[in-house]
Amino acid sequence: MRITVTVDGTSYTDDVEPRTLLVHHLRERLGKVGTVVGCDTSNCGACTVHLDGHSVKSCSVLAVQADGCEVTTVEGLARDGTLHPVQQAFHDNHALQCGFCTPGMIMQSIDLLADNPDPDEQAVREGIEGNLCRCTGYQNIVRAVQDAAHHMRPGAGPEAERVAGVDQATGSRAASSVGGGGE
């Protein structure tokens, strides 16, 4: 089946088997190996990406279901060598140990901040409850998300993936609503 998916700002058209999971399409066909597979049970959240602006577990979406949609992976966050504020905050706060959960943690944290730009600790923990850190390094992850929130206010979230002034015609979100990405 032929599908067209826009991934990190680039449109890709491919023939895929209906059973192909979105995460496998991203990794094996498009080379987006920043998105990882951590479990076979949909529990771990390591494969989290944004599908039309909302976080999803890409192991639990078929590639054919993403036909016509826009996907953002962790590889699409940095702009011109500048990390996304959430990436930077994970770096600054040492919010990783082995790093395997980090792509999913970052993508889910950005989603959380879109709905709640100033989450307290409990809200962060609930917001990332679908993401497991096998090193149990949650303390610094929570700290990083709150740090990122302080740097991104107002208007954090998936909108921050769009940097003001950068013209990406494929998107459905307004570049003018950016608060964080261009700092």
Added chain:
Amino acid sequence: MIPAPFDYVAPSTVDEAVRALVDAGEDAKVIAGGQSLLPVLRMRLAAPTTLVDLGRIAELRGVREDGDALVIGSMTTHYDVQRDPLIGEHAALLARATDTVADPQVRHRGTFGGSIAHADPAGDLLAPALALDAEMLVAGPAGRRTVPAADFFDDFFTTAMSPEEILVEVRVPKHTGWHAHYEKFNRVAQAWSMVAVAATVRTEGGTIAEARVGLTNMASVPVRARGVEQALVGQAATPETIRAAAEHAAEGTNPTVDGNADVEYRQQLARVLTGRAISAAMAG
């Protein structure tokens, strides 16, 4: 892991979807949000020959008012249910229960109707739908029909729908101004409910005028705690009356035994969680 091969169709209308199910035969499967089905396919616990995806049918999404009821499209996501102002105002119990479903990523994809049609006894939206006297509108080769929630859930993962029928929408009578709470007990984040209690109460003055209580995972299907409801009506909402009413919660229940809990433990949970649910509803 990778699912076994299947054919995939994504119809754009309900009629097309029903026709696709008829054409594909008995090994076809409907996919809604896919958050329960795709893990099952990946583990190869099921291998349907055809998936009929309801995701491209616009008329199945959204919440609208219809007189004294809300009508929730079956493909409305949990995320949209949580944030819908009509549901917050007229069916707060559904909003509170939906808040507890799985995790944010799953709530972005998973759907209200998918949960209802999947009929997992540990699913969090069945007991609220039962407590609120919801009605399911289903479409099949013979046309459309309405099934009350009380007649909809037959057994574990089994409903009154035939394999060629799909759930179109759920009609929920307005419970405007009712207090509501969903009290869920599980051991770790994003786990299924071991037991959960859906409680919603209407008060007049300081007195409970009406009460509806549904139990999650206390049988192969959601059940109403009628004894609790009857014990609450006409009473002042004091800690004593709530505690006394909650003692009726496990009456007539027949919960499953699994690695998490035996019958006695689940029945004790039902009583304790019912008390908490009603107290939290009254405080909310």
